[in-house]
Amino acid sequence: MPAIKSRRAPTKGDQREQALLDAARAVFRDKSISQVTIDELAGAAGIARSGFYFYFESKQALLAALVDQRLAEADLEMAEWLASDGLDRDALRRGLTAGLARWKADGRWLREAFITPDPGPEVKHVRDRLVDEGCSLFSKRIERDARAGRTVAGPPALIAKMAVHLRSITFADAYAHPSQYDEDELLDTLTDAILRLVYGDAPDPARFTSP
């Protein structure tokens, strides 16, 4: 059961569908999605504009398919840390490093897919499923730690959502303004920030009374 929409046979024309997806991924690296015309996409895959509609209902539908394909990769990045226990700072950092690399490569359309407010129903559907899933996995890890008697800093579901969003928005901003960031510093800071966000102790108010 393919996730998006099942056109019929396992025939040969499906190569074209994949060609279209590959071409799109390449084209989306250079231009924002709204600037890319369907004519361009079709051309890059070697077919006429009207031929595009045989494979996808719209640009958004194609993007949704693209997002769906990348699902597996994204899951894998965080799998190690999500499966581990305790802080496991190193595993977390490794996962974030992989994520940053992915964003450096495909940031343009990842941004459009994941943080655009209203990316059309098709994309919205897939991406909501994806982030819900991500948050839920994160949340489960937190709950696991909480059950093991470790201090956790708030309602797991909410904290998880914030952590996941913090990660996306940080990567997105790092993609958008690369000059403002030093990569290693960014990864270190983000790793610690997430750990502090999830497991950190509240800062001691006493330390902050006036000098």
Added chain:
Amino acid sequence: MPAIKSRRAPTKGDQREQALLDAARAVFRDKSISQVTIDELAGAAGIARSGFYFYFESKQALLAALVDQRLAEADLEMAEWLASDGLDRDALRRGLTAGLARWKADGRWLREAFITPDPGPEVKHVRDRLVDEGCSLFSKRIERDARAGRTVAGPPALIAKMAVHLRSITFADAYAHPSQYDEDELLDTLTDAILRLVYGDAPDPARFTSP
């Protein structure tokens, strides 16, 4: 020196410009910006479509003006906390509460203006200025605390950026999926999350060694 673009006199037709802005704010509450047609905007302000172009060069230009107008309000929300010292949890929470209220009212176009990856050059310009300014103020507060000898959790500029982004993305998501959030819980958690992010101690690894 008006920020956006100075058309001439303080004449009477400027009322129309404001009417256009007000109408736009109302219309943008119901539909996403790309769904709103210029014809609709003009109609809502009582002029013909082509008349719109006398006042603004495009939909994006109008949105930029809208953002620019809201600048002052947003600044005020956080002013109290930004001016204070130490944790001042209550002031922070008050600021966030005001922010959430603003997002509840104008979330639709705030989202489009502030978190859309590529909102056209006009909007991009104004909004980048705004978030840079916000981050910088935040950063200054952190540096001030650091100078006063308080523990701070990382490079002030980076931490500030993360905190500011965490706030936006949380409000944006709360607007997009209101049913998933309890408002009070959200505000409490966000307040603590920011404080932990900025001033929190790293979680003690010892506490996390296996049971």
Added chain:
DNA sequence: GAGAATTTTCAACACCGTGTCGATTCCGTG
């Protein structure tokens, strides 16, 4: 490997929103 069935391709068309131009009307000022 020929013919039928079906998949794939594409040119032509209708549609919609944008932005521009120039003619026309409005309105305050000398």
Added chain:
DNA sequence: CACGGAATCGACACGGTGTTGAAAATTCTC
């Protein structure tokens, strides 16, 4: 009241979208 700039609008050209129907290519069946 007449002059000049401000404001308004209809008509046009343009570009991207999505649809349709017929032709070409591919696959299937015997």
